[in-house]
Amino acid sequence: MLDNTQVERLEAEAVNSAKVRQPxxxxxxxxxxxxxxxxxxxxxxxxxxxxLGIYYLTPWLxxxxxxxxxxxxxxxxxxxxxxxxxxxxxxxxxxxxxxGLLVMAGIGLxxxxxxxxxxxxxxxxxxxxxxxxxxxxxxxxxGDRNARIKLDAGPWTARKFVLRVSKHAIxxxxxxxxxxxxxxxxxDAPTLIGEVFTGTAAPVAYITIGVLTATTYTFxxxxxxxxxxxxxxxxxxxxxxxxxxxxxxTYNDWRGEPRSRHAKxxxxxxxxxxxxxxxxxxVAVCPMGIDIRDGQQLECITCALCIDxxxxxxxxxxxxxGLISYATLSDYNANMAxxxxxxxxxxxxxxxxxxxxxxSDRLAHFHIRKIFRPxxxxxxxAWSAVGIALLYSLLTRDRLEVNVLHDRNPQFVTLSDGSIRxxxxxxxxxxxxxxxxIVVTMQxxxxxxxxxxxxxxxxxxxxxxxxxxxxxxxxKVFVRQPADQVGSATQTFKFRVEDxxxxxxxxxxxxxxxxxxxx
Amino acid sequence: MSDEHxxxxxxxxxxxxxxxxxxxxxxxLPRWWVITFYITIVWAIGYTIAYPAWPMLTxxxxxxxxxxxxGDVNNELAAAEIAKAKYAAAIQSKTVSEIAGDDxxxxxxxxxxxxxxxxxxxxxxxxxxxxSTGFPNLNDxxxxxxxxxxxxxxxxxxxxxxxxxxxxxxxxxxxxxEIITGDQVAQVSTYVASLSGPVQDAKLVEPGAKVFAExxxxxxxxxAKGNKELGAPDLTDAIxxxxxNETAIAAQVRAPKHGVMPAWVERxxxxxxxxxxxxxxxxxxxx
Numbered sequence: 179m180l181d182n183t184q185v186e187r188l189e190a191e192a193v194n195s196a197k198v199r200q201p202x203x204x205x206x207x208x209x210x211x212x213x214x215x216x217x218x219x220x221x222x223x224x225x226x227x228x229x230l231g232i233y234y235l236t237p238w239l240x241x242x243x244x245x246x247x248x249x250x251x252x253x254x255x256x257x258x259x260x261x262x263x264x265x266x267x268x269x270x271x272x273x274x275x276x277x278g279l280l281v282m283a284g285i286g287l288x289x290x291x292x293x294x295x296x297x298x299x300x301x302x303x304x305x306x307x308x309x310x311x312x313x314x315x316x317x318x319x320x321g322d323r324n325a326r327i328k329l330d331a332g333p334w335t336a337r338k339f340v341l342r343v344s345k346h347a348i349x350x351x352x353x354x355x356x357x358x359x360x361x362x363x364x365x366d367a368p369t370l371i372g373e374v375f376t377g378t379a380a381p382v383a384y385i386t387i388g389v390l391t392a393t394t395y396t397f398x399x400x401x402x403x404x405x406x407x408x409x410x411x412x413x414x415x416x417x418x419x420x421x422x423x424x425x426x427x428t429y430n431d432w433r434g435e436p437r438s439r440h441a442k443x444x445x446x447x448x449x450x451x452x453x454x455x456x457x458x459x460x461v462a463v464c465p466m467g468i469d470i471r472d473g474q475q476l477e478c479i480t481c482a483l484c485i486d487x488x489x490x491x492x493x494x495x496x497x498x499x500g501l502i503s504y505a506t507l508s509d510y511n512a513n514m515a516x517x518x519x520x521x522x523x524x525x526x527x528x529x530x531x532x533x534x535x536x537x538s539d540r541l542a543h544f545h546i547r548k549i550f551r552p553x554x555x556x557x558x559x560a561w562s563a564v565g566i567a568l569l570y571s572l573l574t575r576d577r578l579e580v581n582v583l584h585d586r587n588p589q590f591v592t593l594s595d596g597s598i599r600x601x602x603x604x605x606x607x608x609x610x611x612x613x614x615x616i617v618v619t620m621q622x623x624x625x626x627x628x629x630x631x632x633x634x635x636x637x638x639x640x641x642x643x644x645x646x647x648x649x650x651x652x653x654k655v656f657v658r659q660p661a662d663q664v665g666s667a668t669q670t671f672k673f674r675v676e677d678x679x680x681x682x683x684x685x686x687x688x689x690x691x692x693x694x695x696x697x
Numbered sequence: 698m699s700d701e702h703x704x705x706x707x708x709x710x711x712x713x714x715x716x717x718x719x720x721x722x723x724x725x726l727p728r729w730w731v732i733t734f735y736i737t738i739v740w741a742i743g744y745t746i747a748y749p750a751w752p753m754l755t756x757x758x759x760x761x762x763x764x765x766x767x768g769d770v771n772n773e774l775a776a777a778e779i780a781k782a783k784y785a786a787a788i789q790s791k792t793v794s795e796i797a798g799d800d801x802x803x804x805x806x807x808x809x810x811x812x813x814x815x816x817x818x819x820x821x822x823x824x825x826x827x828x829s830t831g832f833p834n835l836n837d838x839x840x841x842x843x844x845x846x847x848x849x850x851x852x853x854x855x856x857x858x859x860x861x862x863x864x865x866x867x868x869x870x871x872x873x874x875e876i877i878t879g880d881q882v883a884q885v886s887t888y889v890a891s892l893s894g895p896v897q898d899a900k901l902v903e904p905g906a907k908v909f910a911e912x913x914x915x916x917x918x919x920x921a922k923g924n925k926e927l928g929a930p931d932l933t934d935a936i937x938x939x940x941x942n943e944t945a946i947a948a949q950v951r952a953p954k955h956g957v958m959p960a961w962v963e964r965x966x967x968x969x970x971x972x973x974x975x976x977x978x979x980x981x982x983x984x
Binding site for chain 2: 515522585586592593595596631632654661
C-alpha cells in the first residue's frame with residue numbers, strides 16, 4: 179500500500195474551471211484609430227474618392243437615347259421593368275447578364291484575394307470606405323486618437339456635448355446623403371430630387387432613404403469593425419482563398435524580434451535585438467483594434483495602415499522600411515528559416531544581415547512572378563471566359579423577338595367550308611427605343627392564311643404592323659388551312675418577323691393542330 | 698434565500714434562485730431592450746384605440762380610425778371601378794362595331810367580356826367557347842342568327858326561344874316525322890348529308906332532293922344555305938350542331954331539338970352584354 183504522498187501528481191489544469199472561465203458575452207471595447215500617413219493612406223484616400231464619386235455621381239450622368247427612352251446613363255426602371263446602363267438596355271428576360279456579372283464579381287474576388295489578399299476588404303468594401311469617411315469626421319471634430327480617448331473618458335461637459343452632437347449630426351447627414359443617393363438609381367435623378375425635397379416623392383423613396391440612413395449610420399458610425407468581425411462572412415471564407423503565395427499584410431518578425439524599447443542597452447548586454455522598437459504605432463492606427471504582430475488573423479482587413487505607421491517610424495530611426503509589409507507566406511517562411519537558422523534557435527536578426535548591417539542576399543523577396551501561378555490562371559481564365567461569353571451574347575443579341583403562344587382551348591376550330599383554323603397569341607418585342615414597322619410572315623404551312631384581330635389588312639401570308647418603341651405588341655393571329663391541304667394532325671410552320679429597315683429578323687416555330695379525321 | 702449572493706466569477710448578484718448549485722444571475726436587461734419593450738406597450742395601447750381590437754358582446758370595438766378590412770376591399774373595388782369608368786362610359790355610349798374598331802376599347806371589352814363569359818356562358822358553350830353537340834361553337838364562322846357584332850349583341854340581349862322575352866329570337870322547325878313518310882325522311886336526310894360530303898346510299902339523293910324542294914326550301918332556301926333571319930342553319934357547310942351523319946340528320950328531321958338561350962340583358966346590363974358581344978366577335982369567326 180502506498181500512502182497518498184507517494185501518488186504521482188499530474189501536471190494538469192482545468193481549462194474550464196470557474197477561475198479561468200470567460201463570460202460568453204464581452205462588451206465592445208472602443209477603438210480610437212490614430213491618423214496614419216504614407217503611401218497606402220494616400221492610395222486609400224484616392225480609392226475612397228473614386229468609389230464615393232462613383233456612388234454619388236453615377237445617377238447624374240446623362241446618356242442620350244432619343245425621345246423614347248430615359249436619358250439617365252444608369253437607371254433601374256422598376257416600373258417599366260428596364261435596366262439601362264449607358265449603351266446597354268436590359269429587359270427582364272435578359273437578367274442573365276446581371277447573373278453573369280455577379281459570377282464575374284465572385285471569380286474576380288477570388289482572383290484578387292488569391293493574389294493580394296483581402297484587398298476588397300481593405301480598400302473598396304463600402305463598409306471600409308464609409309467607416310473611413312465617418313472617421314474623418316470624427317477626427318476633424320474630436321481630434322486624433324489621444325484627444326478622443328480623453329474626451330470619451332471625460333465627464334459630460336458642455337464641450338463634450340457639443341462635439342458629440344455635431345459629430346453625430348454630420349454622420350446623420352452623410353448617412354442620409356448615402357441613402358438619398360441610392361434612390362436616384364431607380365428614377366430620373368433631377369426630377370426625383372425636386373420631388374424628395376418638396377415632399378411629393380413616392381413613399382417608397384422616403385422609406386428607402388430612411389432604412390439606408392439608419393443602416394449607414396449604424397454600420398459606419400456605431401458598429402464599425404464589429405460588422406467585419408461578427409457579421410461579414412468574408413473573413414471566414416478568406417482562409418480558403420489565401421495560399422502561401424498570396425500577398426498579405428505581414429509583420430516580419432524575422433527582422434523585428436526580439437522587440438525592445440531599449441535596443442541600445444540590450445545590444446550592449448550582448449543580446450540579439452530586432453528592428454521592432456515596440457512603439458505600438460501599428461496598433462494605434464489599426465481600425466480593427468488588432469496587433470498585426472500577432473500574425474495574420476480573422477479581424478485583419480489588410481487596410482495596410484500599419485505599414486504606413488511602421489514605415490514612418492523606421493524612417494525616423496534610419497532603418498529600412500518594410501518591418502510590416504505586404505509579403506507572401508512562402509517568403510515569410512523562407513526568411514524565418516534564415517532568421518532562426520532553420521528553426522534551431524529563436525529569431526536572431528543578426529542572421530538576416532551581413533556584417534555590414536545590410537540585409538543578407540539569402541532573404542526571399544516578393545517577385546511579380548508569384549502572381550502568375552496555376553490557381554490565378556484558372557481564376558483569370560474562368561473570369562475571362564464568362565466575360566467574353568457575356569460580351570459575345572451582348573453584341574449578338576436580338577433586339578427584335580417574336581414569341582408565339584398556341585391557343586389550347588380549343589386547339590383547332592373547324593370552319594364552315596371544312597377548313598381548319600388555329601389561334602395564336604403572337605408577341606412582337608421591339609427592344610430598341612425607336613418605333614419600328616415589323617413585317618410578320620408565315621412560312622411552311624401548305625395553303626395557310628393569316629388573319630389578325632384589329633388589323634384590317636387583307637392578310638394572307640404576310641402583314642406589317644407598327645410596334646411602339648421599347649414595347650411589346652401582342653397580336654391575336656388566326657391561321658387557317660383548307661381542308662384538302664391538311665397534312666397531319668400536327669404540323670409545324672414558322673412565324674418570321676423582319677424589320678425591313680434594319681434587316682433584323684427572328685423566327686418562331688409554331689405547331690398547327692387539326693382533327694385526326696377531316697371530312 | 699433572502700440574503701444577497703454575489704456570483705464569484707462575474708461579480709454579479711444572483712436572483713436567489715438555486716437549482717442543484719446553479720444560480721441565476723441577476724443581470725439587468727439591456728437598456729435598448731427595455732426601451733423597445735416600453736415602446737411596444739405604448740404602441741399596443743395606441744393601436745387598440747386606433748384600430749378595431751377589443752371583443753365586445755356583439756362585435757369588436759371599432760377603433761378611432763374606422764378601419765375595417767371589408768372597407769379596404771370596398772375601397773379597392775371602388776378605385777378599380779373609377780379606373781374602369783372611362784372605358785365603361787365609352788362602351789356605354791358606342792355601338793359594338795365602334796368598340797371593336799377602337800384598339801384600346803376593344804382590348805378592354807375583350808378582357809371584360811372574357812371574364813363575364815367565364816362566369817355566365819361556359820356552362821353551355823364550354824370554357825374555350827368550343828360548344829358541344831346542341832350548343833354552338835362560338836369560334837367558328839357559322840352563325841345561326843348572324844355573326845356581326847350587332848347580331849351577336851342582339852342574340853345575347855334577348856336570347857333564343859326565350860319566350861318570356863318579347864324580342865327573343867324565335868323559330869321552330871316542324872317535326873317532319875308526322876308530315877312526311879319514313880322513306881322520305883331517309884331520302885331527304887341522305888340528300889342533306891350529300892351536300893357537304895359523301896353518303897352511303899347515293900340512290901336516295903335524287904328523291905331526297907325532291908322531298909327537300911317540297912318541304913324545306915321555305916326556311917333553308919333553294920340552295921340549302923339557310924336563313925339567318927329565321928335561324929335556319931346552312932346545310933351545305935361542314936358545321937353541324939346535332940351531328941353530320943345521315944342518322945343524326947334523320948333524327949333532327951323527324952323530331953328536331955331546339956336549343957334555348959336565356960336573354961341576358963336584364964341580368965348583366967347593356968354594357969356587359971356589349972363587352973360579351975365584342976369578346977365573342979373577337980374569337981375569330983365574327984363577320
